[in-house]
Amino acid sequence: MRRREGVRNQPRRRRPRSLARLRAFPEGPAKHPVAAPEKTEPGCDATGHGAAVSVLGRSGTAGHRDPRGRDRRADGDPVSAARARLNPIGEIVDHKEIVVCAGSGGVGKTTTAAAIALQAALDGKKVAVLTIDPAKRLASSLGLKELTNEPSKVSKRKFTSAGLEMKGELWALMLDTKTTFDEVVTRYAPSPEQAERILENRFYRNISSTLSGTQEYMAMEKLYELHADGAYDIIVIDTPPTRNALDFLDAPRRLTDFFESRVLRWFLMPYMKAGGGIFRVANVAATTFLRVVKRIIGGDVLQDTAEFFSNLEGMYDGFKERAREVSALLQSDATSFVIVTSPGEDSVMEATFFAARLNEAGLPFGALIVNRVHPKLGDGVDVKPRQLTKLEKQGDQGQLLAKLIDNEEAFMRVVRLEEKNLNALARKIPKHRWVRVPYLEQEAVDFAGLSLIADKLFEA
Known part of the structure; x- marks a missing residue:
């Protein structure tokens, strides 16, 4: 196995938890020299x-x-x-x-x-x-x-x-x-x-x-x-x-889209605003919907859901900002x-x-x-069916050789099938x-x- 020297000789420092850290990377040709193009394939x-x-x-x-300033090459x-x-x-x-x-x-x-x-x-x-x-x-x-x-x-x-x-x-x-x-x-x-x-x-x-x-x-x-x-x-x-x-x-x-779902929050608004008194609010469509849902899954579930989204208030910006930072990092x-x-x-x-x-x-x-x-282990041997039949009649060694040739042909069929699949990827x-x-x-x-x-x- 090939190994190389190259243990860092500089102290590690914490990366800033923001997009500022990514600015240390070159963003395009204007920021760093471009390597000469490699030889291309068809x-x-x-x-x-x-x-x-x-x-x-x-x-x-x-x-x-x-970003640590070390030339990695x-x-x-x-x-x-x-x-x-x-x-x-x-x-x-x-x-x-x-x-x-x-x-x-x-x-x-x-x-x-x-x-x-x-x-x-x-x-x-x-x-x-x-x-x-x-x-x-x-x-x-x-x-x-x-x-x-x-x-x-x-x-x-x-x-x-x-x-x-x-x-x-x-x-x-x-x-x-x-x-x-x-x-x-x-x-x-x-x-x-x-x-x-x-x-x-x-x-x-x-x-x-x-x-x-x-x-x-x-x-x-x-x-x-x-x-x-x-x-x-x-x-x-x-x-x-x-x-x-x-x-x-x-x-x-x-x-983050789920947490900010306007439709979901609209249906939960009666619970979030009236503390569970869903029939005392003016949102008729929501209360009609909730009346049906309440019969199916129970009012406690709706109350817990509404409380969860209510407690998320003030946190959406943090979720969205981290999502943007993760996307930028990737x-x-x-x-x-x-x-x-x-x-x-x-x-x-x-x-x-x-x-x-x-x-x-x-x-x-x-x-x-x-x-x-x-x-692929080689070009294989081109053996006709009648030749295999002849080998099989020539005692134990002939039968063994015939089995080996038959096995090699089965193996090559797998190889050819794999190459056919991979050609599409190429x-x-x-x-x-x-x-x-x-x-x-x-x-x-x-x-x-x-x-x-x-x-x-x-x-x-």
């Missing part, structure tokens, strides 16, 4: 990008500096420099502060995120890896009993016992949606008393972990919190699987999106859709990782941004397995 523009996705188009590679390690030039994942780890691993379910996002974080720690960086995966696979693969909402440090002994020399630090955490939501309420509430009323509200306790979009919003909130803290060189996030690929990115806006030069897929037809279709949506949203794409690819994402990880016999369930995956991801 169907790509001068930057090597296909029509559907902008590949690292927001940052370039020459002379980029992070000036590490003095020729191995790392060569890796950055030839491998898109190595380039991302060397230059970015946030890596978002996204894709459909079952394609290896959690393992990929852990392997990227592992290699970054081996390279000398202080790394945090955040997972949304409820299966808790990340904890077991890192040798931890469990993960909580706060970062846990992976012991250096875990590295040495696996024969790995760890030069940095690796921290891991798993999102606790309810706990993170509680922290958000406490942060934005105008007073401790108002925060307590919200936290004790029955409607809030029900929706804080179950409302659609809550998990995605809190994942973004946790990511922003970790980044603003300034304690980590790089943060790798394993996003939740979703059919709508950009739910994760759109969640902050959707949740679009900044600090971030890179890595699409994770497999050669299966459905996974490839979702990856193609996600790449197009990233491009439409102006979000910085970094690389495509294709997991579990069956490698028209959207240029292949120099691809990293293929071959199909492995065993899953990465420990450090040794993660190390093997990392080797494949970071091969130059």
Whole structure:
């Protein structure tokens, strides 16, 4: 495995919790020199990008500096420099502060995120890896009993016992949606008393972990919190699987829209204004609606809901401002999106859709990782059916050879099918941004397995 020197030699400082922090990044060609265009592939523009996705188009590679004022390319390690030039994942780890691993379910996002974080720690960086995966696979693969909402440090002994020399630090955490939501309420509430009323509200306790979009919003909130803290060189996030690929990115806006819903607040106005006396108000339409709803779900539920929204007064601006800051962070030069897929037809279709949506949203794409690819082992042997029949009649050795040839042909059919699926993706994402990880016999369930995956991801 390739490792590089480069542990920071400057003290860390807290990042400001505002958009001012993002102004440290270059915003366009006028702010920093532009690297010479790379050699393009057919169907790509001068930057090597296909029509559907902008590949690292927001940052370039020459002379980029992070907000701490350190030139990230000036590490003095020729191995790392060569890796950055030839491998898109190595380039991302060397230059970015946030890596978002996204894709459909079952394609290896959690393992990929852990392997990227592992290699970054081996390279000398202080790394945090955040997972949304409820299966808790990340904890077991890192040798931890469990993960909580706060970062846990992976012991250096875990590295040495696996024969790995760890030069940095690796921290891991798993999102606790309810706990993170509680922290958000406490942060934005105008007073401790108002925060307590919200936290004790029955409607809030029900929706804080179950409302659609809550998990995605809190994942973004946790990511922003970790980044603003300034304690980590790089943060790798394993996003939740979703059919709508950009739910994760759109969640902050959707949740704030729900809290500000005029229609919902209009129907709840009788409770909010009259303290539950819904028949004493002039809002006839609302009271008629509420009379029906009350019979179905009960007046206490409506009262709790109205009290919740009433207690949110004065907090909407805070929610909206944080949503804007999160959006700006995801679009900044600090971030890179890595699409994770497999050669299966459905996974490839979702990856193609996600790449197009990233491009439409102006979000910085970094690389495509294709997991579990069956490698082409050669050109094979052209054997006619009658030749196989003849072999099968030539004793045990002939029968064994016939089975091997038949198995090789079945394997090549899988390879051809996978290549056919991936060719559609190649028209959207240029292949120099691809990293293929071959199909492995065993899953990465420990450090040794993660190390093997990392080797494949970071091969130059």
